[in-house]
Amino acid sequence: MTLSRYNNNNSWNRWVLYFYWVLSTVVLTITECIHLVRFGGKAWHEGPLFPEGYGSASLSMLLSLLLAEVLYRYMKRYFDYILITMGLVYAVIVMLTFGREVHGLYIGLDLPIIVALFYFSHSRLWFAAVLTLSSYMALRVMVEPFKTYTGLLDLIAIIGMVMGTSLVGLAILKRGNELQHALERAVTSEIEAFADAVATQNASKYDHLTGLYNHITYQEYLTALIQQHEIYQLPLQLAVLDIDNFKSINDSFGHHAGDLVLREMALLLQECLSTEDVAARYGGEEFVLLLTGKSTEQSHQLLEKIREKLASTAFSVIMHQRVTISVGMVEYQAGQGKDDLFQRADAYLYEAKRTGKNRVVSPHRKGHEDASQISECS
Structure with missing residues (x-):
């Protein structure tokens, strides 16, 4: 039996006990009423079949x-069988108590x-x-009043009733x-x-190789x-990154x-960027960064830190x-379109390539800058 099934049985056990308490109260009330009612100075009809009377x-x-x-x-695990047996005991007591009257x-x-x-159990x-x-x-066989109370027809009816109810119960369980x-x-x-929808959504948002956002998701973030x-009027910069001489790496x-x-x-970018920034693979060996909440100077220093970190990695x-x-990095200007913003950043990337590579170029600064005061990516 699993834990959930065991706990569910415990809940039913408590409710069945409540039912038995109510049934006992009803029987006690009825027996007291019968005890008080007299017809011609004697008990109602012939009295109970129970040997000691209603009180017993x-x-x-x-x-x-x-x-x-x-x-x-103390016996919670098997208590459901005890409650089933109690149902039989109650039925017998009621039959012996009120059998002659009802x-x-x-x-x-x-x-x-x-x-x-x-308990939903076969x-x-x-x-x-x-x-x-x-x-x-x-x-x-053993209780004479019981045999007197139920004749042959009653016996057939009881057997049929119990078997019929059991078959109906089996059909219900099935x-x-x-x-x-x-x-x-x-x-x-x-x-x-x-799960398929989540997987499909993730597949449509992320680049499968690097784990960064893909081109489509970058466009959605940029629009937002x-x-x-x-x-x-929050600050926003776009940076376009390209790995130098990447074709020679593939060829060699x-x-x-x-x-x-x-x-x-991609791991380096995720390590160095904050949760407010967006990194995406634009295509091939080219990446784009959307930097937010920073001044142009701070974003330029961050890009220098990334460049130096990568250049020092073997x-x-x-x-x-x-x-x-x-x-190549540019600051977004009010009223500027997405395409124009990217073209400006891409133009500064081209200038970085043309002037020697391994550098960050923007309208704010051009070429190598001293990043010694910038802490390493943690």
């Missing part, structure tokens, strides 16, 4: 219920089967059915299992569909940041080595050679 019947139910409360604390009370023998259905249902029939047969399996399949399909800038060491260099480049996949980048 109520006391027996109360004692069995108190015993059940004790067992509930005919047909043997219908109460269905109580254990009804309680068993609460084994408990069979236990209730076998217990009820075997106990009833034993009572007919249908319930079918519905449960259908629900599980539906939930599983929904989870799989959700431009709108934000127009409303709040293979495309696999080139892919590893691109991944290391890549084992290319015989411990070093890789450099050229960078």
Whole structure:
């Protein structure tokens, strides 16, 4: 039994105990009323079948219920079987108590089967059915009032009732299992569909090689940041980065080595950028950065830090050679379009390539700058 099934049974056990308390209270009330009512100075009809009278019947139910409360604390795992057995005990007590006054009370023998259905278990249902029939047969043999109360026709009716109720219960359990399996399949399909949707969404947002945002996502972020800038006048810079001599890396060491260099480049960018910045692979060996919340001077220093960090890294996949980048950066100006912004940044990238590579070029600064006061990427 799984933990969830065990906890669910415990919850049902408590509710069944509440039901037994209510049933005991009703029986006690009825017996007291019968005890007080007299017709011609004698008890109603011939009195109870129970040997000691109405009081003993109520006391027996109360004692069995108190015993059940004790067992509930110490035998929780198998307590459902105890409650099913208590249903039979209650049915027998009611039959012996009111059997002469009210005919047909043997219908109460269905109580254990009804309680068993609460647990949605075939084994408990069979236990209730076998217990009820075997106990009833034993009572007919050993308890004379019981045999007197139920004749041959009653015996046939009781056997048919218990078997019929059990078969109906089996049909209910079968249908319930079918519905449960259908629900599980539906939930599983929904989870799989959700996972596929998330995977598809991630695949459409990220570059599969580097893990950075792809070109489409960069365009979406740029549009949103431009709108934000127009409303709040927040600083925004665009930087275009290109790995120098990347074709020679592929030609000399293979495309696999080139892919590893691109991944290391992406890791460096993720390490150095803040959560307010956006890094994306624009295409090939070219990357774009959207830098926010910083002045042009601060963004330029950040790019110098990235350039120096990369230039000081030896890549084992290319015989411990070093890789450099050229960078072009521009500040966004109000009213400027996306295409114009990129063309300006790309033009400064071209100037960085033309003037010697391994440098950051922008309208603010051109060429190498002293980045000694800038801390390393953590």
